[in-house]
Amino acid sequence: MSSEPKKVDRRKFIYAGLGAVALVAIGAAAYVAMNPPVVTQTVTTSTTVTGTSTTKPGGSIKILSWQTPIDDMYKKLIQEDFTPKTGITVQYDTVPWGSYIEKNLVSMKGKSEYDLIMNNTEWTMPAWVYSGGLMPLNNRLKQDFKVDDFLPGFLGICAYPPGQKVKPTGYYLNFSDAVFYGVPYWDDAQPLLYRTDLVPEPPKNWDELLSIAQKLTNPDKKFYGYVFQGQPKAGQLYDAWFAVLHGFGADIFDDKLNPAFNTSEGIEGTQFLVDLYLKYKVVPPDTPALDSTATLDYYKGGFVAMIIPWGNSPLGDVPVAKVSKYDIAPVGKRVSARTAGAAFTIPSTASNPDGAWEYIKWALSPQIRAKIVGELGAPVVLKSELAYVKQGSNAWAVAQEVARNDIGVNPAIPNLTEVSDALSVPLNQALIGQISVKEALSQAEQKVKDVMKAAALL
């Protein structure tokens, strides 16, 4: 026996369809109402700060930043001080670092919707400069700031030689003819973080660090003298390797952007890093798979005695924080550390560049920096802010390293991520003993050459 399929009433079907559309619309409206500005599909916070328009210059600006501990303070101060003073309303989009590069790239490819972008000086700003997407800030900077007030190393990262879009050494310190594409507001370096209860005197060089690490390492108790990140992507192993390479006296590029790391100094430094894992075993067994978060977790959990993290990585309220101090990273031929940071930059297509500049002036004014640096402990970028730092603190160690003038800086090239990934794969293979250090550096050299040729930078 067969039964007729039940027919669907057309009117009911259409009503049901319309009902579904209405439900979706109501849901979407509720979502928008709860999350006012839509930023990205990833976890992103965005706050529109409004205020009473009282005086010049008015208008509105839109800011893109990646999440740092100072964003909340800036947002609060915008509401309390900036908007009431200037009449400029601010939409401040904060994106987690994990999705920041993607968001930044999307913004760079089209007409940027942002008036002000907090650009990372290593991983995003060089691509903006190379593509001609940033406004030179020379006139504004010289008119409203004293260039000499900035710590030269930090301003030097934002300065480019006239007519050049790449910098093999990352710095340009001749400020008289420099083109400034950004103004630094947040900087960092790689100081040594160590346990004062286990390491009474911080190691001054790598041999001392190894000696201390060997004494403290006890695999049976799951305790290690040192730890570094060995993951082969996203600049992880690259960070650890760069610091050692720089300390041993080798560079990533020469002044013509030819790879310069496959030298006797480069081999010696890389071999030392690999030996920490394979030969001396003073680092945890899963080091080749660790990222910076995991290495810091090792330290915070009390499982290692020393680490070279980024100075502004929050240690938090953990027991080892009470017995921790920062100092200058081991010094070889040079200090084994790199500096990098973030700069205020204005896209060439910004709708309100004057409003953006007003914000930069305000954000770097002494009364605002007193709160950001003095109260919050953010890193210093101006010489006048050095008074805020306390010896042994992360900000102090960062400032000490940068003041040495032999600290490393990443080359300012638009394809740094690709270069660092090309390097990291063979280095990781050397770390796990798959290939020798010499083979790794030869492969890395060839890969970097290929990457640079593909980008017509070599």
Add this chain to the structure above:
Amino acid sequence: MGGILSKKNPKGFTPYFLLLPMLIVVFSLFVYPVSYGLYISFFDITGYYNRGFVGLDNYIKVISSPSFLNSLSVTAIYISFALTVEFLFGLCLAILLNKITIGSGLIKTLMIMPMVIAPVIVGLIFRLMYDYTYGVINMLLPVVGLGKQNWLVQPQTAIFAIAGVDIWEWTPFVTLILLAGIKSIPLDLYEASSIDGASTFSQFRYITLPLLKSSALVAVIFNFMRLIRTFDVVVMLTKGGPGESTNLISYYIQQVTIPHMRLSQGAAMTQLLLLLVGLISNVYIIYIRKSFG
């Protein structure tokens, strides 16, 4: 005169009107991105320059890139292993569940749990489980007489560690599809074969397996398409390492396209992958249809 308003089509625009929302979604989320991807794959566009039309240059570069080829081979190993284990485990579980009468609803509900956990959380859980020093897996291995393994550091174990995560999370999916297939087989066939003296294995070989073909096809095709998109777990566990031993194709394409900003090369890889997936899926569908009549 024909056409949508003719007497042969008395409903006029209504069917097309009702189809419109879905057409808009399909066009904007599939047709346009794929077409645009195909278009830019013939140009040399990165995040920081646009060098214009380059013809098939990107495809040639991609096909001759050792990293791309390595990525394809790593992905093939990963998919073959995960797909086989998930199918075999899923089949065994489905047969077992078909026999269980008490508590099968609860078991099925529990089996769905891994699938509803966010991949990032799954990655975090397994990162802890695979930990050399504190991971639960290395704590259990000595109990059965095996030595500790550095799961995510050794190239020979890392890819299987990644596959293990997928097997844990998605075997229940295969189980549920196959269970539905088993439940749809008429019991008369088993009763008749029993009367004819067929053994349990013969029933399985000659009744269950052939009649499961459409369910198996769905399970394998769905799983294959899902496995080729594996991304989150690689990000959470290995970032493609050690070396390039877990550099699965989806992760590799994302790396080339976003962090490396090679938009055209990424688009060319995506087109090649689309072609490959379509080809493999169709070959598999034809093979299954021919094999089972």
